[in-house]
Amino acid sequence: MYMDIKKLKKAAQIYGTPLYVYDLSVIDRQLKKFKVAFNKINNYQIHFAAKALSNISILKYINSLGLGLDAVSIEEVKIGIRCGFKKEEILFTPNGVNFSEIREAVSLGVKINLDSVESLKDFSNSYPNQPVSIRINPGVYAGGNENISVGHLNSKFGIPEERLDEILEMELDKKIKVTTLHIHTGSDIIKDNDFQLGIKKIFSIAHNFNNIETIDLGGGIKIPYFEGDTETDLDNYAKIIKDELKKFKSKKGKDLKLIFEPGKFLVSDSGYFITKVNYLKKSNKNTFVQVDSGFNHFVRPTLYKSFHDIINLSNPNDEKFEYSVVGYICEKDTFAEKRKISKISSGDILCFRNSGAYGFSMTSNYNSRLKPSELCIHNNEIKEIRKREEFDDLLYGQIDIF
Numbered sequence: 291m292y293m294d295i296k297k298l299k300k301a302a303q304i305y306g307t308p309l310y311v312y313d314l315s316v317i318d319r320q321l322k323k324f325k326v327a328f329n330k331i332n333n334y335q336i337h338f339a340a341k342a343l344s345n346i347s348i349l350k351y352i353n354s355l356g357l358g359l360d361a362v363s364i365e366e367v368k369i370g371i372r373c374g375f376k377k378e379e380i381l382f383t384p385n386g387v388n389f390s391e392i393r394e395a396v397s398l399g400v401k402i403n404l405d406s407v408e409s410l411k412d413f414s415n416s417y418p419n420q421p422v423s424i425r426i427n428p429g430v431y432a433g434g435n436e437n438i439s440v441g442h443l444n445s446k447f448g449i450p451e452e453r454l455d456e457i458l459e460m461e462l463d464k465k466i467k468v469t470t471l472h473i474h475t476g477s478d479i480i481k482d483n484d485f486q487l488g489i490k491k492i493f494s495i496a497h498n499f500n501n502i503e504t505i506d507l508g509g510g511i512k513i514p515y516f517e518g519d520t521e522t523d524l525d526n527y528a529k530i531i532k533d534e535l536k537k538f539k540s541k542k543g544k545d546l547k548l549i550f551e552p553g554k555f556l557v558s559d560s561g562y563f564i565t566k567v568n569y570l571k572k573s574n575k576n577t578f579v580q581v582d583s584g585f586n587h588f589v590r591p592t593l594y595k596s597f598h599d600i601i602n603l604s605n606p607n608d609e610k611f612e613y614s615v616v617g618y619i620c621e622k623d624t625f626a627e628k629r630k631i632s633k634i635s636s637g638d639i640l641c642f643r644n645s646g647a648y649g650f651s652m653t654s655n656y657n658s659r660l661k662p663s664e665l666c667i668h669n670n671e672i673k674e675i676r677k678r679e680e681f682d683d684l685l686y687g688q689i690d691i692f
């Protein structure tokens with residue numbers, strides 16, 4: 291878990307705080323790691339989950355690595371096309387959107403992944419017997435937090451197994467043609483067994499679909515958040531999949547193609563969220579470190595109770611003390627509670643690790659605060675890839691009627 295402290299400090303000095311910095315070499319490293327684990331599986335495509343990090347420079351970089359795109363909104367589809375992704379390598383996976391959005395995606399030429407019988411019926415009326423992907427609810431409770439466990443029976447996502455007969459009937463009547471089956475059970479999937487349950491389920495369902503060509507296994511790979519933290523055993527993951535592909539081939543005589551949709555795995559560790567300490571406030575038994583940001587800029591700790599290692603870039607090697615690092619938002623706004631960090635003084639620069647995924651992409655202007663800038667480190671150079679917002683950006687689009 292290497293990080294270039296000098297470079298990150300320099301970025302903060304030049305561009306100010308708060309800001310996000312992404313080290314593109316970490317994306318290369320992660321992609322290589324994936325390819326090594328899956329080297330015995332030849333027919334697969336990686337679709338980066340755009341929702342994790344959608345800055346156009348990052349998406350263009352990822353496109354240059356030969357990846358496709360997982361898009362969940364028509365806007366992500368359009369950004370993907372703008373960034374040069376091939377239309378046939380963009381899979382649009384909406385959830386509960388108006389059918390007009392699906393129609394627009396079809397007209398843009400991207401692939402469609404539907405997750406309800408209701409939307410499939412509309413699809414078959416407009417585009418009878420056209421290839422389509424369907425998202426299955428595998429009935430597996432997986433993921434690091436209830437908000438990101440999306441494949442269980444009570445989840446709004448995916449088509450439940452009990453409704454598959456309706457789909458098979460539509461296919462028999464040549465109303466639809468299911469060529470891809472998709473699952474995404476959750477993010478930060480800790481137990482390898484949960485992956486296994488999902489994979490076994492989707493392959494067993496695939497036997498019923500005669501036009502099936504591709505299985506899309508979604509994202510969810512767990513990455514370590516600190517030294518010694520658990521992570522998905524990629525070799526085991528690949529082995530489980532390989533066994534299922536083999537079984538499918540021997541029963542149906544067909545080689546299936548695979549799609550993976552990693553978000554966090556590719557970009558989480560590439561990102562650093564950097565803030566400056568305003569005050570150290572002593573209160574009862576706490577020492578609150580008050581930084582120049584809040585959950586408006588980095589919501590994961592609040593939303594998911596996610597853990598992010600915090601490094602004091604100004605004083606990384608000093609004795610450690612216990613601090614609660616908090617933001618400036620007018621609600622509970624805690625980045626870390628009673629965390630041991632090397633001695634902090636006001637004016638120090640703090641860096642939150644593993645901020646590349648669902649960091650900037652989940653920012654808001656809550657409390658009428660401006661969004662931070664984004665930088666990347668590429669070939670050892672620091673480059674700005676999004677300007678810090680200015681006051682006028684906050685007013686943009688508002689209509690003063692008085």
Ligand SMILES: Cc1ncc(COP(=O)(O)O)c(C=O)c1O
Binds near residue numbers: 339383477510552
């Ligand atoms: C459909 C789909 N695919 C892929 C992902 C990426 O997940 P992760 O970042 O855990 O890899 C998500 C995340 O929510 C998703 O909804």
